[in-house]
Amino acid sequence: MTTRTTSKAVYAPKMTRTRRVNNRTLVIRAGAGETDGNVKFANNKAEFEAVSATAGAGLVAVQISTKTCGPCKVIYPTFVGLSNELPKVTFVKIMGDTDLESRALMKEWGVRVVPLFFLFRNGEKVGEWSGAKADVLRENVLAACNADEK
Template sequence: LEPRDFCALTRMRSFALVAAACLALCHSCEAFTGAFPRHALHRASSPGRAAPLAAVKEVSSEAEFDQVMASSGDALVVVDYSTTWCGPCKVMEPKFVALSDETPQAVFLKVVGDSSAEASKLMKREGVRSVPSFHFWKNKERLEVVNGANTEALEGSLRKHA
């Protein structure tokens, strides 16, 4: 082999390794796709009976977010900021939904940043720099932010502010 051929072969081998790693990563991300429901579809209204009611409301624009905040009064508002590609966000989603069922006096919102340009704009306005990110609000004032897939911190903050 000529030295020039050897360099080309080395580059092709490196490319093949990177491509294989990307495929493996994409395959593991796909394992999360559709694994969990986007919302709780029913919340029990009485024992043995379920009424259709979203436990977590998805918000997709600044105007919608501002309207919910204005109408929430002094109730605790917990906002889950996520994206569709985020594995830890998908892992936290069932826990977030369960907490919304356990805390009916609070308002639970979800903003999926890559679902629309408006949702992305909202996340930028609210200073979200990583996902998942959980923001606690009361009377339009941000009380606390919990970043990452930390169930214990999320539960602790909910107990503290509820």
């Protein structure tokens, strides 16, 4: 008798899809793997303010996504990687289509395209860009970190 032990992997929320192709089940995973690193989640303004308050005068990097955004899922592992690489930076992910409060926040911030990234320092926005290019994400966050050190 053979006993199989399987470990259950934990994937980022809403990041696993299954699809039947030619009578085979494919599992498609786009996400950070087994962990979300140091990324915190906020779904409304109060949650975002609470998370950003813990950063104090430090840098806060925000990724705004939606459940159905493919490029958001592609760039998320890079966002998680940066959160592990830069522990002094607070990384926050906001899903802009989870409920009325998250939609209200997106409207207040003028979000028209996702993925959208913001950088905040001392509660003030110091950077904004959109797109799923990993090198641009890394460059912008590192540049803001270097500005902190000067």
